[in-house]
Each structure stands twice: as C-alpha cells, then as structure tokens.
Amino acid sequence: MEFLVRFETDLPDSLSSAEKAELKSAERSRAAELREAGILKRLWRVPGRRAVVGLWEASDATALHEALSSLPQFPWMDVDVEPLAVHPQER
Amino acid sequence: MEFLVRFETDLPDSLSSAEKAELKSAERSRAAELREAGILKRLWRVPGRRAVVGLWEASDATALHEALSSLPQFPWMDVDVEPLAVHPQER
Amino acid sequence: MEFLVRFETDLPDSLSSAEKAELKSAERSRAAELREAGILKRLWRVPGRRAVVGLWEASDATALHEALSSLPQFPWMDVDVEPLAVHPQER
Amino acid sequence: MEFLVRFETDLPDSLSSAEKAELKSAERSRAAELREAGILKRLWRVPGRRAVVGLWEASDATALHEALSSLPQFPWMDVDVEPLAVHPQER
Amino acid sequence: MEFLVRFETDLPDSLSSAEKAELKSAERSRAAELREAGILKRLWRVPGRRAVVGLWEASDATALHEALSSLPQFPWMDVDVEPLAVHPQER
Amino acid sequence: MEFLVRFETDLPDSLSSAEKAELKSAERSRAAELREAGILKRLWRVPGRRAVVGLWEASDATALHEALSSLPQFPWMDVDVEPLAVHPQER
Amino acid sequence: MEFLVRFETDLPDSLSSAEKAELKSAERSRAAELREAGILKRLWRVPGRRAVVGLWEASDATALHEALSSLPQFPWMDVDVEPLAVHPQER
Amino acid sequence: MEFLVRFETDLPDSLSSAEKAELKSAERSRAAELREAGILKRLWRVPGRRAVVGLWEASDATALHEALSSLPQFPWMDVDVEPLAVHPQER
Amino acid sequence: MEFLVRFETDLPDSLSSAEKAELKSAERSRAAELREAGILKRLWRVPGRRAVVGLWEASDATALHEALSSLPQFPWMDVDVEPLAVHPQER
Amino acid sequence: MEFLVRFETDLPDSLSSAEKAELKSAERSRAAELREAGILKRLWRVPGRRAVVGLWEASDATALHEALSSLPQFPWMDVDVEPLAVHPQER
Numbered sequence: 001m002e003f004l005v006r007f008e009t010d011l012p013d014s015l016s017s018a019e020k021a022e023l024k025s026a027e028r029s030r031a032a033e034l035r036e037a038g039i040l041k042r043l044w045r046v047p048g049r050r051a052v053v054g055l056w057e058a059s060d061a062t063a064l065h066e067a068l069s070s071l072p073q074f075p076w077m078d079v080d081v082e083p084l085a086v087h088p089q090e091r
Numbered sequence: 092m093e094f095l096v097r098f099e100t101d102l103p104d105s106l107s108s109a110e111k112a113e114l115k116s117a118e119r120s121r122a123a124e125l126r127e128a129g130i131l132k133r134l135w136r137v138p139g140r141r142a143v144v145g146l147w148e149a150s151d152a153t154a155l156h157e158a159l160s161s162l163p164q165f166p167w168m169d170v171d172v173e174p175l176a177v178h179p180q181e182r
Numbered sequence: 183m184e185f186l187v188r189f190e191t192d193l194p195d196s197l198s199s200a201e202k203a204e205l206k207s208a209e210r211s212r213a214a215e216l217r218e219a220g221i222l223k224r225l226w227r228v229p230g231r232r233a234v235v236g237l238w239e240a241s242d243a244t245a246l247h248e249a250l251s252s253l254p255q256f257p258w259m260d261v262d263v264e265p266l267a268v269h270p271q272e273r
Numbered sequence: 274m275e276f277l278v279r280f281e282t283d284l285p286d287s288l289s290s291a292e293k294a295e296l297k298s299a300e301r302s303r304a305a306e307l308r309e310a311g312i313l314k315r316l317w318r319v320p321g322r323r324a325v326v327g328l329w330e331a332s333d334a335t336a337l338h339e340a341l342s343s344l345p346q347f348p349w350m351d352v353d354v355e356p357l358a359v360h361p362q363e364r
Numbered sequence: 365m366e367f368l369v370r371f372e373t374d375l376p377d378s379l380s381s382a383e384k385a386e387l388k389s390a391e392r393s394r395a396a397e398l399r400e401a402g403i404l405k406r407l408w409r410v411p412g413r414r415a416v417v418g419l420w421e422a423s424d425a426t427a428l429h430e431a432l433s434s435l436p437q438f439p440w441m442d443v444d445v446e447p448l449a450v451h452p453q454e455r
Numbered sequence: 456m457e458f459l460v461r462f463e464t465d466l467p468d469s470l471s472s473a474e475k476a477e478l479k480s481a482e483r484s485r486a487a488e489l490r491e492a493g494i495l496k497r498l499w500r501v502p503g504r505r506a507v508v509g510l511w512e513a514s515d516a517t518a519l520h521e522a523l524s525s526l527p528q529f530p531w532m533d534v535d536v537e538p539l540a541v542h543p544q545e546r
Numbered sequence: 547m548e549f550l551v552r553f554e555t556d557l558p559d560s561l562s563s564a565e566k567a568e569l570k571s572a573e574r575s576r577a578a579e580l581r582e583a584g585i586l587k588r589l590w591r592v593p594g595r596r597a598v599v600g601l602w603e604a605s606d607a608t609a610l611h612e613a614l615s616s617l618p619q620f621p622w623m624d625v626d627v628e629p630l631a632v633h634p635q636e637r
Numbered sequence: 638m639e640f641l642v643r644f645e646t647d648l649p650d651s652l653s654s655a656e657k658a659e660l661k662s663a664e665r666s667r668a669a670e671l672r673e674a675g676i677l678k679r680l681w682r683v684p685g686r687r688a689v690v691g692l693w694e695a696s697d698a699t700a701l702h703e704a705l706s707s708l709p710q711f712p713w714m715d716v717d718v719e720p721l722a723v724h725p726q727e728r
Numbered sequence: 729m730e731f732l733v734r735f736e737t738d739l740p741d742s743l744s745s746a747e748k749a750e751l752k753s754a755e756r757s758r759a760a761e762l763r764e765a766g767i768l769k770r771l772w773r774v775p776g777r778r779a780v781v782g783l784w785e786a787s788d789a790t791a792l793h794e795a796l797s798s799l800p801q802f803p804w805m806d807v808d809v810e811p812l813a814v815h816p817q818e819r
Numbered sequence: 820m821e822f823l824v825r826f827e828t829d830l831p832d833s834l835s836s837a838e839k840a841e842l843k844s845a846e847r848s849r850a851a852e853l854r855e856a857g858i859l860k861r862l863w864r865v866p867g868r869r870a871v872v873g874l875w876e877a878s879d880a881t882a883l884h885e886a887l888s889s890l891p892q893f894p895w896m897d898v899d900v901e902p903l904a905v906h907p908q909e910r
Contacts, residue, residue, distance in 0.1 A: 548772065574817065589815040590815055591813040591814065633772050
C-alpha cells in the first residue's frame with residue numbers, strides 16, 4: 001500500500017561539518033537503495049523548508065517504519081505518515 | 092495490519108426516530124459481521140461523547156476504507172484513521 | 183510545476199439523489215479530461231473520509247485554480263493547495 | 274478501566290550511549306513486569322516516530338500514573354492519557 | 365476516581381420555549397440526583413459562555429458516561445472529559 | 456473568586472539533584488502555607504505528566520498572581536489560569 | 547478586577563430586519579447602562595469582523611457573567627473572557 | 638499604512654441566483670471604487686478556494702474597517718486583518 | 729491608532745543576575761518614556777505568566793514597531809500585535 | 820507566478836556579534852540582487868517580530884526555493900510559502 005510521508009530534518013549543531021556531509025551522503029545512498037527496492041517512489045521538496053514530501057510503498061506500517069528508520073538521518077527526522085487508499089478512478 | 096480508527100456519528104434531525112432506530116440496528120448488524128470477519132477487533136466508547144475508538148485489522152488502507160464505508164451510518168460519520176506498526180516488544 | 187491538492191466534498195442535502203448522481207458522473211468525466219490533459223496526475227482516497235489527495239501539474243497557481251474550478255462539484259469542495267518543488271534526488 | 278496512552282520518548286544528548294542502552298534495557302524489563310501484572314496490555318509503534326500507542330488497564334488514573342512513572346525513561350517521556358469507557362457492543 | 369468534565373449545551377432553535385424550559389427543569393432535577401449520589405461534586409460556570417466545568421466522581425469512565433448520558437440535555441451537549449489522579453499533597 | 460489553574464513544571468538540567476530536591480521541598484512548604492491561607496483549595500495530578508490542575512481562591516487575578524509567583528518553582532512553571540463563576544445550582 | 551472580553555455576535559437569519567434593529571437598539575441601551583455603572587470601560591472594533599474587544603471591570607467572574615448575560619444579544623454572542631492582573635508599573 | 642487582508646466569501650443558499658449575480662456585480666463596482674481611491678492596492682486569488690488575499694492601504698484600522706464594511710458582500714465575508722510595517726529595505 | 733500588544737519575555741540563562749537586573753531596570757525606564765510620549769497607554773499582567781497585555785497608540789504599525797523594538801528586552805520578547813478600530817459607541 | 824512568503828529569522832547565540840553583522844550585511848546584498856532580478860518584489864515587517872512578509876515572483880516553486888535558499892541567513896530562517904493565483908479583477 002502507499003503512504004504519504006512528510007519529514008523535516010534538523011541536524012544538531014554539535015555535529016561537525018564533516019559529520020553532516022558524511023550523513024547526507026549516506027542518506028542519499030540509502031535513499032537510492034530504497035528507490036531501487038520500490039519502497040521510495042517519489043520525493044518533493046517543500047519550498048523554503050528543509051522538509052520533503054514523499055510517496056512510499058510498503059506492505060504495511062511495520063515495513064514502512066523499518067524503511068524510514070534505516071535512513072542514517074532518522075534520529076534527527078520529524079516524520080508524519082498518512083495512509084493512502086486506492087481511489088476508484090485509479091483502478 | 093492494524094489501524095486505530097476514531098469516529099463520531101451525527102445523525103441529522105431530518106431523519107425520523109424510526110429511521111434512526113433502523114440505522115442503529117443495521118449498524119450493529121454490520122459491525123457484528125465485521126467482527127466475525129476479524130476486521131473490527133475492539134471498540135471503546137469515548138466518555139461523554141457520541142464517539143468511538145476502535146482497533147481494526149485490514150490488509151491495507153483500501154480494504155479498511157471498504158469496511159468503514161460498508162457501515163450504514165458511514166455518510167454521517169466523521170472518521171480519523173491512524174496506521175499502527177508492530178512494536179518490537181509485541182513480537 | 184506540481185501541486186499536492188487535498189479536498190473533501192460535501193454535497194448538501196438539498197440536492198436530490200438524481201442531482202447528486204448526475205454531479206458525480208459529470209465530476210468523473212471532467213476528471214478524466216484533466217487526466218488526459220496531464221493536469222491531474224494521481225488521486226488517492228483518504229481512508230474513512232470523503233476526501234482525496236491528488237498530484238496535479240499546472241504551469242502556475244492560476245492554471246491550477248482554473249482546472250480545479252472546472253470540476254462540477256467545485257462549489258461544494260473544501261480545497262487545500264500545497265506547492266511542490268523538485269527534489270534534488272529526482273533530477 | 275482501560276486507558277489509551279500515547280507517549281514519545283526523547284533521551285537527551287547529555288546521556289552517553291552506554292547510559293541510553295542501560296535505560297532502554299531497564300525500560301524493557303519494567304514494561305515486561307507491567308505486562309505480567311496485566312497493566313500494560315498492548316503496545317503499537319507509531320510509524321516513522323519514536324512514539325508508541327498503548328492500551329493500559331488500571332483501577333483508576335492514580336494507579337495508571339504510578340505505573341507510567343515507574344518506567345525508567347519516564348522523566349523524558351511526553352505522555353498523553355485518554356480514558357476509555359466500555360462500548361455497548363463489547364458487553 | 366475524579367474527572368474534570370467540561371461541557372457546553374446548545375439547544376436547537378427547533379425546540380419551542382416550552383420544550384426548552386421543560387428540558388432545563390428536568391436537567392436540574394437529574395443533576396440534583398447525581399449530586400445526592402455523590403457523582404456530581406462541584407459545578408462552575410465559565411464566564412460569558414453557556415458552558416460549565418464540573419468535578420465528577422465515578423468508579424470508572426463507563427460509570428461516568430452513564431451518568432453524563434442520563435442528563436436530559438445530553439443529546440445537545442458537547443462534552444470533554446479529563447481523568448484526574450490524586451496529587452501526593454492531597455494524601 | 457475561584458480559579459482553575461493548570462501548570463507544568465520543568466526544572467532545567469543545569470540544576471543539581473540537591474538543588475532540585477531543595478526546590479521541591481520548599482515548594483511543598485509554600486503550598487502548605489497557601490492551603491492554610493485558604494488560597495490553594497485542591498490539587499490534582501494530570502496522569503502521565505509532570506502537570507497539576509488546581510482549584511484556587513483569591514480576591515482577584517492580582518492576588519492570585521502573587522500567590523502563584525510566591526511558589527519557589529514559579530520561574531520554571533508554565534501556568535494557565537481560567538476564571539470561574541459561581542454556577543446557579545451551587546447557590 | 548479587570549477582564550479583557552472578546553465577543554463576536556451572529557444574529558440568525560430567522561430574525562426579521564425589524565427584530566434585528568430592535569435588538570441592536572436594546573443592546574446599545576444596555577451597554578450604555580453598563581458604562582454608567584463602571585462595568586464596561588472601553589470597547590474596540592476588530593477591523594473587518596463583527597467582533598469587539600472590551601475592557602470590563604467587575605468584582606469577580608460571577609458579576610462579570612451577570613453583566614454579559616444581561617446584554618440582549620447575549621444568546622447569539624460567542625464570548626471569550628481573560629482575567630487581568632494589575633501590572634507593577636501601573637501601581 | 639498597509640494591511641494584508643484575507644477573506645473568504647460564503648453567500649447563503651437562501652439567496653437566489655439573481656440576487657447572487659447582483660451582489661457580485663455590486664461587489665466588483667465597489668472594489669473598483671476602492672482601487673481608484675488608493676485603498677485597495679492588490680488582490681490575489683487563493684488557488685482552489687473562494688478566498689482572496691489583498692493589500693490595502695488606509696490611515697488606520699478604523700478607516701480600513703469602513704472600507705471593508707462598505708463592500709456589498711461584507712455580511713457574508715470572513716475577514717482576517719494583519720497590520721504591516723515598512724521594512725527597512727523598502728525605505 | 730490603538731493596538732493591543734501581548735508579549736512574553738524569556739531572558740536566557742546565559743545572562744547573569746546582574747545583567748538581568750540591569751535589563752529590567754532599563755526596561756522600566758524606557759517604558760516610562762513611552763508612557764510619557766503617549767505611546768504606551770496601559771499595561772496588564774497575565775496572571776501566572778511572565779506575560780503582559782498592553783494598550784499602545786501609534787500613528788501606524790511602523791511607528792509601533794519602532795517603539796516596541798526600542799525596549800531593551802526586545803531581543804527576548806515574543807510579541808503579538810492586534811490592530812484596533814474605534815467602536816461606534818466610543819465616538 | 821507570485822508567492823506570499825513569510826519568514827522569521829533566529830540567529831543562534833553561538834554566533835558572535837561580528838558574525839551576525841556580517842550575515843545581515845550579506846543578507847541585504849543578496850536581497851538587493853534578488854530585487855534587481857525581479858524575484859523579490861516587496862517586503863513588509865511584521866510589527867513587533869523579527870519576521871517579514873514578502874511578495875516574490877518565480878517561474879515555479881523550484882525556482883522560488885533556489886532564491887530563498889540563496890539567502891545567507893537561510894539556515895536559520897523558518898519559512899512558509901503560499902502560492903497566489905491571479906485575481907480576475909487584476910486582469
């Protein structure tokens with residue numbers, strides 16, 4: 001099933017620039033893996049914010065949580081998940 | 092997967108007492124069928140309100156929507172759905 | 183550009199069943215036209231509600247408003263529009 | 274009576290990794306005791322968040338507070354308690 | 365256990381003045397019974413509003429719901445219930 | 456007149472355990488004095504939170520503020536005050 | 547003591563123009579009486595709205611409620627009351 | 638001074654189509670007058686809604702209220718006014 | 729024109745007691761000057777909070793901002809400004 | 820298309836006065852460039868706050884995000900973007 005997932009990432013100032021760069025690079029790599037696995041389907045940037053809206057697909061909320069918590073920046077992400085049902089016009 | 096579903100029902104005054112009684116009876120029958128099918132697992136009353144909190148199980152949000160919209164009072168229900176993931180301590 | 187559009191439709195009781203059916207049919211036809219024009223790209227049902235989330239594409243907010251207000255049920259729709267920017271990972 | 278309890282835990286960065294691990298282990302042990310005592314009945318993970326929803330049973334709000342505040346991570350938990358009444362269909 | 369209960373009553377215009385007067389009189393009588401039974405312990409008026417705050421005592425949320433829903437004006441009351449625990453200084 | 460006062464106390468981590476214990480002890484002493492003076496009439500614990508709801512009596516909001524700000528933990532209290540009027544049924 | 551009182555009046559369409567005019571005239575007369583009695587001290591219009599902010603003085607919340615509910619339009623007013631304490635700089 | 642004014646108009650179903658058309662025409666005429674007078678400076682449509690955002694200039698909030706309440710649809714407008722100060726970069 | 733201004737001041741712990749005392753003294757001096765200039769007309773304490781409500785008069789929002797930002801504690805004040813129009817009964 | 824952009828800037832205390840002054844100067848320079856490019860069209864100060872409201876023009880949300888994130892203070896800005904459609908009266 002699909003989920004609309006919104007999150008905003010706030011890396012703390014206690015991380016050095018190098019640590020932040022490493023985290024961002026690891027984040028991109030893991031996101032790419034999740035795209036290849038068909039779990040992460042689309043990402044949009046919320047204009048003006050360090051926030052993204054994404055379309056995710058997972059068998060259930062437990063699998064979705066595993067995917068989200070596998071992201072290296074997860075400890076600093078504020079995440080909101082909305083379940084989506086198929087619309088009759090899409091069948 | 093499980094969902095926490097909260098809804099409050101507000102039957103309009105344009106319905107007669109007989110129509111309301113019939114709707115409530117049909118609601119109970121359909122709810123009993125959903126319990127037998129393992130879709131509706133628990134219901135609680137929110138004290139002081141015409142609202143209920145329920146624990147539902149469905150394969151995905153589409154199946155949940157079909158179950159909810161099969162309730163005779165659905166046109167007058169204000170529904171809020173929250174997806175639930177399995178907690179590690181429950182495994 | 184893309185927009186995330188959320189709306190909930192509340193047809194008034196003053197409309198007859200025939201009028202409501204006619205409106206819903208006209209709505210589906212107009213939505214199909216907007217899909218063919220590439221303006222309406224995806225629709226999801228919010229489980230438990232008479233609400234939808236949709237992904238729309240239009241040259242700007244003015245063109246989006248024209249598309250939305252061309253829907254026959256527009257007078258009874260409560261609409262919320264969120265602008266989306268391209269995410270760097272999507273380029 | 275039953276309560277729906279929602280909480281999110283935010284351990285401060287001032288705690289070392291060892292202290293956090295010890296707290297989490299102690300938390301699991303105390304939760305297991307509360308389950309055996311029939312006070313903690315179910316736990317769900319809110320997908321994407323360090324938050325849980327739980328079904329608790331206690332004789333009253335005072336006993337529930339004692340159970341919740343006996344959790345080792347209680348000083349860092351943001352807790353919301355909702356009282357639940359028995360639904361007529363459950364009798 | 366004690367509960368803090370807040371409600372606002374909004375009798376519809378479709379009721380005649382006589383019906384409203386009768387309802388208010390029946391409400392006072394039932395409230396007096398609940399006071400004598402020790403369930404309704406205190407009532408305050410929210411200044412400027414048709415709203416009250418009350419201190420209620422009941423064995424649990426189910427008994428509280430039965431008391432509240434026995435009030436003749438219950439169908440037109442918007443009720444919010446907050447559970448209260450004993451404060452250590454009160455023991 | 457009576458006031459419903461809700462507050463939550465958040466002592467900062469910069470205070471030592473000894474300072475916190477001393478503050479809590481001083482808080483209890485001052486609260487006891489306010490009870491004897493008839494200003495603090497009842498206190499309840501909000502279950503699951505470091506928050507209390509209290510019933511206070513003071514000649515006006517100025518006298519109430521003086522009582523509240525005389526509490527040793529006042530600098531770390533987030534306070535919300537609601538004025539209460541006498542309910543006709545209480546006269 | 548002083549109170550900051552905010553209210554918005556919404557006369558129903560079921561009242562005729564004559565009834566509305568009569569109510570508004572009676573409202574002005576009663577407000578003038580409350581000004582002379584020193585209870586209503588200042589009124590401001592919220593720009594763009596049928597809402598007012600007012601400064602009132604009454605011995606307590608009960609006396610304030612009696613003054614507010616003596617206004618002829620009270621049944622159709624949505625009122626919010628905020629208690630005010632004397633500021634040290636005003637002494 | 639300038640004000641950012643947001644309003645949404647909701648003409649009631651009790652008005653006939655002819656009455657609504659007349660109101661809309663009168664609204665446009667009065668708006669044109671306010672533009673010529675330099676009071677109404679810009680208007681934008683909120684996409685998807687019967688709402689507008691406008692930039693207005695008036696000597697103070699009283700003059701602004703007079704301009705807004707001179708609009709024929711004012712009785713059915715829900716208006717929110719935000720005062721604007723000159724930004725240093727605009728001087 | 730008049731404005732209703734609400735602010736809450738939160739001096740950081742990084743300031744020493746001496747710095748705080750100096751700031752508070754400077755704040756009182758500047759407030760006295762603004763009173764003499766007829767800009768600050770009334771101040772009230774919000775009971776239980778480090779917050780004040782004030783009635784201010786300035787030619788426009790720009791002049792009001794200059795007055796507010798001239799207060800020594802301005803960098804630590806969270807300010808909310810509401811424009812007020814003259815009420816017909818005050819003319 | 821035009822956007823209404825609201826942001827509030829909160830430079831952290833960890834920056835020195837010199838760093839803050841440099842940032843503010845760089846901010847003004849970049850804002851001037853965006854004005855010359857026709858992207859930033861108007862700015863207003865929200866009275867009493869370190870917040871601004873601005874009217875921006877960009878081809879889409881992606882271009883707007885690039886402009887906003889090119890501001891030197893962007894890492895410390897909390898930004899809210901609202902898309903604007905052309906109002907029929909402006910055509």
